[in-house]
Amino acid sequence: MKNVFLGKWQNIVGLNFFLLFYGFILFYGLKNAGFQNTFLDALVSVLVLTPLLIGMSFLLYFYRPKKDSFLYILGLSLFLTGLYVGIVKSLHLHLDFMVESKKTLSETMIFRWFGTFIIFNLFGFICFLFYVNKEKAQLHAHLLTSEKLARDTEISKLQYQFQPHFLFNSLNSIYALIGSQPEKAREMIVLLSDFMRFVSNKDYNATSTLKNEISAIEMYLEIEKVRFSNRLKTQIELMPDTLNAQIPILILQPLVENAIKFGLYETLDQVEIKIYSYLLDNHLVVEISNPFDISLQNQKKGTGFGISSVKKRLELSYFRHDLVKISEIENVFKIKITIPQV
Amino acid sequence: MIKVVLIDDEPLALQILKEYLTENSDFIIIGEAHNGFDGYKLIQTEKPDLIFLDVQMPKLSGFEMLELLDQKPSVIFTTAFDQYAVKAFEYYAIDYLLKPIAKNRFQTAISKFKNAKTLNLKSETDSESITYDIPRDRIVIKESGKLEIIYFDKICFFEANDDYINVYTASKMYKKKITLSKIEQFLNPTKFIKTHRSYILNLDYLKNIEPYEKENFVAVLITNHKVQISKAGYIKLKDALGI
Numbered sequence: 001m002k003n004v005f006l007g008k009w010q011n012i013v014g015l016n017f018f019l020l021f022y023g024f025i026l027f028y029g030l031k032n033a034g035f036q037n038t039f040l041d042a043l044v045s046v047l048v049l050t051p052l053l054i055g056m057s058f059l060l061y062f063y064r065p066k067k068d069s070f071l072y073i074l075g076l077s078l079f080l081t082g083l084y085v086g087i088v089k090s091l092h093l094h095l096d097f098m099v100e101s102k103k104t105l106s107e108t109m110i111f112r113w114f115g116t117f118i119i120f121n122l123f124g125f126i127c128f129l130f131y132v133n134k135e136k137a138q139l140h141a142h143l144l145t146s147e148k149l150a151r152d153t154e155i156s157k158l159q160y161q162f163q164p165h166f167l168f169n170s171l172n173s174i175y176a177l178i179g180s181q182p183e184k185a186r187e188m189i190v191l192l193s194d195f196m197r198f199v200s201n202k203d204y205n206a207t208s209t210l211k212n213e214i215s216a217i218e219m220y221l222e223i224e225k226v227r228f229s230n231r232l233k234t235q236i237e238l239m240p241d242t243l244n245a246q247i248p249i250l251i252l253q254p255l256v257e258n259a260i261k262f263g264l265y266e267t268l269d270q271v272e273i274k275i276y277s278y279l280l281d282n283h284l285v286v287e288i289s290n291p292f293d294i295s296l297q298n299q300k301k302g303t304g305f306g307i308s309s310v311k312k313r314l315e316l317s318y319f320r321h322d323l324v325k326i327s328e329i330e331n332v333f334k335i336k337i338t339i340p341q342v
Numbered sequence: 343m344i345k346v347v348l349i350d351d352e353p354l355a356l357q358i359l360k361e362y363l364t365e366n367s368d369f370i371i372i373g374e375a376h377n378g379f380d381g382y383k384l385i386q387t388e389k390p391d392l393i394f395l396d397v398q399m400p401k402l403s404g405f406e407m408l409e410l411l412d413q414k415p416s417v418i419f420t421t422a423f424d425q426y427a428v429k430a431f432e433y434y435a436i437d438y439l440l441k442p443i444a445k446n447r448f449q450t451a452i453s454k455f456k457n458a459k460t461l462n463l464k465s466e467t468d469s470e471s472i473t474y475d476i477p478r479d480r481i482v483i484k485e486s487g488k489l490e491i492i493y494f495d496k497i498c499f500f501e502a503n504d505d506y507i508n509v510y511t512a513s514k515m516y517k518k519k520i521t522l523s524k525i526e527q528f529l530n531p532t533k534f535i536k537t538h539r540s541y542i543l544n545l546d547y548l549k550n551i552e553p554y555e556k557e558n559f560v561a562v563l564i565t566n567h568k569v570q571i572s573k574a575g576y577i578k579l580k581d582a583l584g585i
Contacts, residue, residue: 168422172441176354229353266400
């Protein structure tokens, strides 16, 4: 019911006062019929008018023609005016306390017709516009939610894919360590468990702090260091003001894995992977760099699913295409991602 | 004594293999390598009877390394990737061990090797029988003792030459022992078009097509190489270019 009559019941009450005032002025000024008569006349008019107006708003709420709405409201107003005049006329004739104003009925008839017709028209158009706007707003809100839903689904499709070979190779390393360095094996199992817990069952549309994300990356890199017996070196430098910056969950992990793939899996020598973070104009910037083997395919070309999915996710989340930048200088591959901070 | 070479890029993975092998007194480890390049050199010089070979390694994968060897030792693959198993057996692998490797599973592989040896089964790769089910983007070529890795997008065209093919890049020509129809199997068919019985062309290097003799055409590449086009090849080429 709330939505039906211009949103609120208060509006009807307000409208009635206005009409009462209008009728009172009209009749009092015109015929000098006496305060009591004019007041009664206006009151009766308003009591008749109100249900008709409510009826009109109901009608417009449930049915609005797509075409010729102007004619529709005009016709409706004419019909309701006729109905109103008919009812008022018969009330004047049959109600005892209205007998006095009966005399002036014919004289005021033209005003009754004209004034009421205008009132119905004005009211009709206001109602009409109000409902049309409301419908549009609802449609827009609906579109927004379905768009967001589609975007969320798309983002979850780009979900971080855990590399099974990483698990099996790590287990193989632990298997070897159990014989030679049982303490180290225990450490590895805890690292691997913590890392696995971190990457599984994540709400992919949420954000986390940089500190949190880096802690998982550190576990991952620690495991790789054990697997490759310290052929891997890492340098992680985070500016203190970036630690609590917000970042989409697991957005860095595929980039670090990419750095490991080209930096560690595809090269022979000692490698160093560097991660830096800093704030710039209310944006968090994270840079990840790794050396690669120039004699093999350019890393840029063979970026694969990792980097492209990160790009896509950032585009969908922030509606910007300039958040991922890649550079290759000599044998160092660097990826820089920018995360807008709210 | 059976001479063994171990090839794996992870030291801890090698450690397990060494541990297991010391319990088999008739095996002797004569060397270990951490990538395909070093593995290749080691096998050429040491001529082992058996190798334990990882698949995913820097520079040269286990499969690429095997293809380069003229005389192949017996191979037991050790890897975390189970999707390579089918391919491994096409290389007449003795066995295929998945990491982490259990001791009794390792011993089974060892007995398989011993059985094969007593039956005198030679582990030889029949390159014609290999199907390239794993997508590739490069080939490895032996060039006067050195190994060259050439990515497909650097290759202008291939030319058949008996049992060999000539591989042309913008600057150089290489020879590889493989047939043209074999190499065709692992090329991207939208990019590489077989324009002639003896030629496969990389469309990225095509400059124009010129008439040649009566009804024939010849493709001119941006490197100014000329590649023959047969009638059937002309239709394929037109299809691929959408004209």
